[in-house]
Amino acid sequence: xxxxxxxxxxxxxxxxxxxxxxxxxxxxxxxxxxxxxxxxxxxxxxxxxxxxxxxxxxxxxxxxxxxxxxxxxxxxxxxxxxxxxxxxxxxxxxxxxxxxxxxxxxxxxxxxxxxx
Amino acid sequence: xxxxxxxxxxxxxxxxxxxxxxxxxxxxxxxxxxxxxxxxxxxxxxxxxxxxxxxxxxxxxxxxxxxxxxxxxxxxxxxxxxxxxxxxxxxxxxxxxxxxxxxxxxxxxxxxxxx
Numbered sequence: 001x002x003x004x005x006x007x008x009x010x011x012x013x014x015x016x017x018x019x020x021x022x023x024x025x026x027x028x029x030x031x032x033x034x035x036x037x038x039x040x041x042x043x044x045x046x047x048x049x050x051x052x053x054x055x056x057x058x059x060x061x062x063x064x065x066x067x068x069x070x071x072x073x074x075x076x077x078x079x080x081x082x083x084x085x086x087x088x089x090x091x092x093x094x095x096x097x098x099x100x101x102x103x104x105x106x107x108x109x110x111x112x113x114x115x116x
Numbered sequence: 117x118x119x120x121x122x123x124x125x126x127x128x129x130x131x132x133x134x135x136x137x138x139x140x141x142x143x144x145x146x147x148x149x150x151x152x153x154x155x156x157x158x159x160x161x162x163x164x165x166x167x168x169x170x171x172x173x174x175x176x177x178x179x180x181x182x183x184x185x186x187x188x189x190x191x192x193x194x195x196x197x198x199x200x201x202x203x204x205x206x207x208x209x210x211x212x213x214x215x216x217x218x219x220x221x222x223x224x225x226x227x228x229x230x231x
Contacts (some may be wrong), residue, residue: 110160
């Protein structure tokens, strides 16, 4: 089956620094990837849609200057949390789909970000 | 705006028994998809089952089946012959037709399976 790999699985950073999270589609090409955020024991919220070769589309309320998304190739999207603050601590999950727009998503294994 | 509601924060079931998880949604769209995802302690999101709104027949996947009531906007998940490995958080999710990447998730139901 389709595999989406996310790295790192855990990261701790100091307040004010930036951290990059990678999302790779290992056995398929993904022109579109999706970034979700999950707070502890809560639901997932879509942050942005990452489009290969073009700008990401951000959901309402998500700061695009804080959460930088780059989708430079058909198999890699990156999310950079800039000037991280403790309130950015969360679980970030990327996903991609194989096939057309109505295909189900495959999720990465997530990244737990802790900002101290 | 579309919404998804799971009114059961926690459920428990005895091993080998059957349990039903509830989900309701609200939308004005006619073309949409509904999903149940499982999130075990590993946090990996796993697709359990999916239903196209235009299909009247309820989707089934082995021990998992749904009761899709379109008029009532209800989409419950039935797990038969529950196994210890079914213990997880279950999310109901909605997406408008044509873009299943934009999922709207319910609050989740934590399922405990008792041996």
